Amino acid sequence: MTWTQRLRLFGGIVAVLALTAVLTLVFNQRQAQALSTTGQVVSAQASVGAAYGGVVTQTKAGDGDEVKKGQTLFTVNSPDLQRDLSQGLKVTSTDAFDVDTSASTVTYKALTDGRLSDVKAQTGGFVQNGANLATITSDGSQYALADFVLSPRDYERIVKGAAVSLRLPDDRTVEGTVQSVSVTTENGQAKTRVTIASDSLKDPKIAELTHPGTPVAATLSLRDDGPLAGPTDGLRSFLIKIGLK
Numbered sequence: 001m002t003w004t005q006r007l008r009l010f011g012g013i014v015a016v017l018a019l020t021a022v023l024t025l026v027f028n029q030r031q032a033q034a035l036s037t038t039g040q041v042v043s044a045q046a047s048v049g050a051a052y053g054g055v056v057t058q059t060k061a062g063d064g065d066e067v068k069k070g071q072t073l074f075t076v077n078s079p080d081l082q083r084d085l086s087q088g089l090k091v092t093s094t095d096a097f098d099v100d101t102s103a104s105t106v107t108y109k110a111l112t113d114g115r116l117s118d119v120k121a122q123t124g125g126f127v128q129n130g131a132n133l134a135t136i137t138s139d140g141s142q143y144a145l146a147d148f149v150l151s152p153r154d155y156e157r158i159v160k161g162a163a164v165s166l167r168l169p170d171d172r173t174v175e176g177t178v179q180s181v182s183v184t185t186e187n188g189q190a191k192t193r194v195t196i197a198s199d200s201l202k203d204p205k206i207a208e209l210t211h212p213g214t215p216v217a218a219t220l221s222l223r224d225d226g227p228l229a230g231p232t233d234g235l236r237s238f239l240i241k242i243g244l245k
Contacts, residue, residue: 034154036194036218039146039166041201043212044138046114048121051097052106053129054078056121063119067110067136072098074121074133075107114138142201142210144176146218148192155183155190157222164196167217168209174200178220194220 058075061067082104084091093099098107110116114136121133144166150158164176176198183192196218201210 032157032222032224034148034150034220034222036146036148036216036220039144039216039218041142041210041212041214041216042145043143044112044141045212046112046136046138048073048108048110048133048136049096050076050106050108050127050129050131050133052076052078052081053127053131054080054106056123056125056127057105058107059119059121059123061116061119061134063117065116066114066139067116068113069110070095071110073108073110073116075105076121076127077103077105079104080129081106108133110136112136112138114141137212140202142198142212143179144196144198144201144216144218146194146196146216146220148190148194148218148220150190150192152185152188152190154222155192157224158192158194158220159223162223163221164194164198165219166196166198166201167219168206169215170209172206172209174198174206176200194218 054076056074057077059073061071061073067073081091081099085101085104091099091101095109096111097109099105100107108121117135117137118132119134120131121127127133144164146164146166158178158181160178160180162178164178166174166176168174176196178194179197180195181192183190185191200206203210
């Protein structure tokens with residue numbers, strides 16, 4: 001065997017060993033990840049409830065409007081309010097509504113900044129006591145909920161603050177972290193719901209992709225307890241540095 005052939009053989013062996021090592025590390029990394037079965041964007045929401053029902057005499061905001069805390073939204077002329085006042089009951093204004101005792105009207109207000117949706121109050125329409133007049137979705141409150149089916153061993157490897165990648169409907173990926181975890185166990189598997197905090201979901205530049213209910217696919221990083229945990233982390237850091245991950 002010539003030296004050239006020996007060098008080629010040696011080079012081939014090294015290449016095979018390197019490829020095997022990389023594939024082993026990649027496999028080990030995938031073993032330290034979990035993919036969600038379902039996931040969606042969620043936002044904090046507040047209901048505009050009718051403490052007193054009656055006829056809507058004025059609407060100052062509609063579906064899709066941005067509103068500010070304290071902004072007046074709907075005015076209702078209420079026979080129920082008139083009856084309570086005639087019986088000597090004292091009804092006062094609150095953060096949620098202003099009462100005009102002389103006109104027997106209630107003007108409902110926004111309790112938070114946000115976007116108005118699901119508006120039920122229409123001028124000339126009648127609303128019942130306790131009805132939901134509208135919903136306000138708070139600005140900048142987006143987070144994600146994702147469901148996973150895990151073995152008890154994998155559930156134990158979820159760490160608060162662990163990294164989570166969220167794939168949006170346009171295949172864009174944003175990063176988040178585990179905020180909280182809840183679980184129910186069925187047939188030996190942990191049905192796990194993870195709350196995921198992500199500042200990227202609050203970015204106004206992608207607001208069209210982060211409305212409440214928008215589906216997302218979540219990839220959760222589990223704690224890596226295997227013997228290759230160190231090398232895997234080293235490889236991951238190296239790939240990030242050279243722009244391949």
